[in-house]
Each structure stands twice: as C-alpha cells, then as structure tokens.
Amino acid sequence: MGGKLNALESLGWTVLSDRRWAGSKRANVDFLLVGPGGVVVVDVKAWRALEVRHDSLFCDDECRDDEASKLVSLTDRVQDSVSLLGLTRQALWPVLVFAGRRLHERAQQVELVGEANIAAWVTRLGRRLGAEQVAEIGSVLDQDFPPYEQATQPQVRVSKLRLVMPKPPRQPDALFDVAELTDSLLQVALDGPIETWMTYLHPDQLRLVSTSWSGPARVRGPAGTGKTVVGLHRATYLAERNPKKVLFVTFVKTLPKVLSGLCERMSPAASANIEFTGLHKLAIDLIDRAGGTVRIDSSKINTAFASAWATVGRGSVLTRLDERWSYWKEEIDYVIKGRGFTDFDEYANLSRLGRRTPMRAEHREAMWALYAEYERRLDLAGVHDFTDALIMARDFVRDGAVEPGYGAVVVDEVQDLNLVGLELLYAISGDGPDRLLIIGDGQQSVYPGGFTLSEAGISVTGRAAVLRANYRNTAEILAVAERVVALDSYDDLEGTPSAGHRDIEVRRHGGVALTVRARDQRSLEAALVTQIEDAQERLPRSNR
Numbered sequence: 001m002g003g004k005l006n007a008l009e010s011l012g013w014t015v016l017s018d019r020r021w022a023g024s025k026r027a028n029v030d031f032l033l034v035g036p037g038g039v040v041v042v043d044v045k046a047w048r049a050l051e052v053r054h055d056s057l058f059c060d061d062e063c064r065d066d067e068a069s070k071l072v073s074l075t076d077r078v079q080d081s082v083s084l085l086g087l088t089r090q091a092l093w094p095v096l097v098f099a100g101r102r103l104h105e106r107a108q109q110v111e112l113v114g115e116a117n118i119a120a121w122v123t124r125l126g127r128r129l130g131a132e133q134v135a136e137i138g139s140v141l142d143q144d145f146p147p148y149e150q151a152t153q154p155q156v157r158v159s160k161l162r163l164v165m166p167k168p169p170r171q172p173d174a175l176f177d178v179a180e181l182t183d184s185l186l187q188v189a190l191d192g193p194i195e196t197w198m199t200y201l202h203p204d205q206l207r208l209v210s211t212s213w214s215g216p217a218r219v220r221g222p223a224g225t226g227k228t229v230v231g232l233h234r235a236t237y238l239a240e241r242n243p244k245k246v247l248f249v250t251f252v253k254t255l256p257k258v259l260s261g262l263c264e265r266m267s268p269a270a271s272a273n274i275e276f277t278g279l280h281k282l283a284i285d286l287i288d289r290a291g292g293t294v295r296i297d298s299s300k301i302n303t304a305f306a307s308a309w310a311t312v313g314r315g316s317v318l319t320r321l322d323e324r325w326s327y328w329k330e331e332i333d334y335v336i337k338g339r340g341f342t343d344f345d346e347y348a349n350l351s352r353l354g355r356r357t358p359m360r361a362e363h364r365e366a367m368w369a370l371y372a373e374y375e376r377r378l379d380l381a382g383v384h385d386f387t388d389a390l391i392m393a394r395d396f397v398r399d400g401a402v403e404p405g406y407g408a409v410v411v412d413e414v415q416d417l418n419l420v421g422l423e424l425l426y427a428i429s430g431d432g433p434d435r436l437l438i439i440g441d442g443q444q445s446v447y448p449g450g451f452t453l454s455e456a457g458i459s460v461t462g463r464a465a466v467l468r469a470n471y472r473n474t475a476e477i478l479a480v481a482e483r484v485v486a487l488d489s490y491d492d493l494e495g496t497p498s499a500g501h502r503d504i505e506v507r508r509h510g511g512v513a514l515t516v517r518a519r520d521q522r523s524l525e526a527a528l529v530t531q532i533e534d535a536q537e538r539l540p541r542s543n544r
C-alpha cells in the first residue's frame, strides 16, 4: 500500500504514514496525504466483504458505520490542526481504503476506495492547494500527528516541499494501474486549478460555515466580502449532514446554473444534495406539486400594466412625483402586492422604507387606483404575475397542500426579494435550528422598497454576522465608490437606516478610478463607453 502511495510523491504529494494524533494516544491514522488535491486522511481496511446499503457500510452483514464516523472525527481533528491556515472542508478527504480491491463508492460522508485505484483517485482530486500551502500544511500535520511509534517506525521527515522516506523493501505494485493514473492526470490538467476560495477561507468566513444556529440566521456585509462564497460553503456543509436536500435560492434566474457549476467543482458529492433554483421557478414548481394552476405570461403582464398606466396612471398626480412608469410598477411589485396587501388602509399607513420618493395621501390613493386597474386587466387577460405565484406557493406551503421536503434553505441576495418571496422561503424552512440562512446586503438593493425581516415574522437576534474583508475590489477603486455612496443612507432589512459609508477591510491594491460627469443619462452612458474603450486601448495587448 505504501508503495502505491509513494508514487504520488513525484506528483507533489507528501505522504505521512502511520501517525497518531498528538492529543490522544489511541487515535491513529494509517496515512495522511498532503498534496495539490488537498489533505487525504486514509484508514486502511482488510475486510473480506464490503457492501453499501442505503448509505451504510456492511462487512459480513454487520453494520460498520462506526468505522466511518471514527474517520470523520479524525478528519475533524486534522481540520482543527490546520484551522489557522483557513483550510476548508472542501480540501479534506476522509477515505477508507480497502486492501487488495478496486472500487470507488461513497457512504457516511466518507470515500470508499480500493487499494488498486487509490493513487489514481488521489490524482483526480485536481489542483486545490499550491506547493507552498502543501509544504506549510505538511509541516503542521507532521508536528500534530507524530509517527505512531517513533522507535520502531522508519524515520519520516518533512523537508521543505517533499517528504523524505527511506523506502522499505516492497513487493512489486502489480495492481498499480499506470494507464488510469495517466488518464486522471490528463483530466486534472484540462480542468485547471480550482478557485482559492473553495479551499481557503478567512477565519470569519470559515466560522460561519459550520456554526450551529438555533434558528434563522443572517450574513450581511458590503459587496465583495464573500457572502455568496460563505453561502456555498454553508450549503455544502449542510448537504453533507442532511438526509434531505438543501435549497439554495437566488432572485436572479441565471445565477443558479453558475452557482451549481461552482459547487459541483468544489464538492461533487455534496452538490448532488443541493438544489439551486430561482425564486419564481421554485414557486411555480411548488404550485404544480400542490395541484394548483398558475398562468404566467410576461408579455400579457406587461400589456396589462401598460394599459393600466395609460388609462389611470399617466394622467394622475403620480407623474408629478416620478414620470417613469417603472417606478410605479416596482411600487406594486415590492411595496403593495409584494407585501400581499389587499386593503387600501394597510398601504395608507405604511412607512415606505427605502423608497426615495415620499408619498402623501392623494398620491397613495392614485397609486391604489393604478394597482386596482392593473389587477383588473390581469384578470381580463386570464393571467397571473410573478408575485401571484409567490403568494399562491406560500399559501399552499402554509396550508400543508404541498410538502416541500427540504432540510435547509439558503437564500442569497435577499435584498432583491419582496416580502411574500421571503415569506414563502420561511414557510418552507420554519424556525428550526440551521434551517434558514439569509444572505444579503441592503445597500446593493436593485429594487428598493422592501421590508424588514420582522415583517416576515423572522427574528435573527443573536444569529447575525457581518463580513468586512473585501476580496473583489482594490483599495483605490473602493475609495472612489465609497465617496459616491457616503451620504446615502440605505435600509438593511432591519428597520433602521444605515449610513452609506461602511467599515471595510481591503485585501488588494491597484487600479486607477476614472470619473465621468455628464448632463443626463444618455450622455453618461455614451461617455462611459468611450472611457472603457480608451482604457482598453491603454492595456497591454495580452491583457485585453
């Protein structure tokens, strides 16, 4: 077995064999492999028979899940040992290796691999760590997991990048499959390195991934602080521990595909237990499963609003406040219908948080008339709009007409949802521990005019975290962006306006901000295009 693994050393892997955890005399580990694919914690088994039944391990009809859970706890020890380096679970692999066999399965959060194909399996993990990180982790683990019996074992030392290990006499590696190893290496080369954030997190991010929360929780923070990254890791962490699927919801319908691709790359096994979906698609699926009918037709919805605006809106007092019909459509989608209001008094008394244009009683009356006309025209056309779908789905879930069947819900960019959208997700998750994680940032709201979490009946008291380290932008660019929003206050779904200027730690430097001033929107857009073209011209040809 050691001989097969030693072949990995020439591929940049460090092999630590027969180790024990320094914190215990009895917890031993057969091999710790540290290399480009991460850290592999290996326990070798010489079982006569192995069978996986419903995610449980059996040897000669006896359930041996205890072996898997021992290995998972040992892997937790390994993660604790390197936690200061910020290594995530996506770079740690608990593996039971079966002597003399060729197989690959997965059960109880553990990989089950045959001795014959372990080397090929390891190389297939791809590139998750750089050479320096491998060396750093290797030396931490070498200290925390010393050789099991120093006196009798061969001397094992970590020397800078590679482990030097005197080779004991070995039988020939008859089962070592060179062709398979070559195929794996080729595949890995084609895949390219995986993103840094998949294997390394800032300690503040890492802590949020595995925290136990007794109820709904919230992660907020300025743009680029890795909120989505934390959401993906959290979903993966929950998916590995939850028999039911984890639901990851976004408002933008193109994002689920991107996020699911990233998650699959990060953790193929866990991603199979996560459903990435857009909010409206989720609602339509739930209505369908409940036996309901919803008829959505975007062009008929637009026509209904355009006709209502032409007959009731355009000539009203509303145009004195804002001429753009889109502002008033948002008022329906986010403020009125988005809250599920059916009674004018509810709207008349509402404090319209986040809507920049104040409205007096006469404006609200005109607005309500526009809303009523829009609803009438939707009815005439025989269609529903997307908010109708959210309300229907929410009520079906609340009434028990459909059992959504998800073990946990993670919602990203919550600031873009309306209240009934969040109520739908809350109806799915309930209040249970680790069931709902709300991610978002009020300052980036695309459609302002939302709601507070407490309006949805959600309390995150004692379960809210703020991320502050920006990974996306450089200090120079952020400083300019900050000046633009410094005087704006925004609503962060908690009912009290927050100042536009925010406390952000910056990780990167570089770049020059160009400022464009223009008289109106159209000349601003034209000037922007010119500036981008000029800036591109100035870039070296290879960077364009």
Ligand SMILES: Nc1ncnc2c1ncn2[C@@H]1O[C@H](COP(=O)(O)OP(=O)(O)OP(=O)(O)O)[C@@H](O)[C@H]1O
Residues within 6 Å of the ligand: 195, 196, 197, 200, 201, 202, 205, 221, 222, 223, 224, 225, 226, 227, 228, 229, 230, 441, 444, 471, 472
């Ligand atoms: N621990 C990390 N190490 C390296 N890069 C990171 C880390 N965390 C996040 N990033 C990078 O920072 C960028 C922003 O991350 P992410 O999209 O998760 O931020 P966000 O807070 O959700 O932003 P927004 O609010 O704009 O959606 C990404 O490009 C990601 O690659």
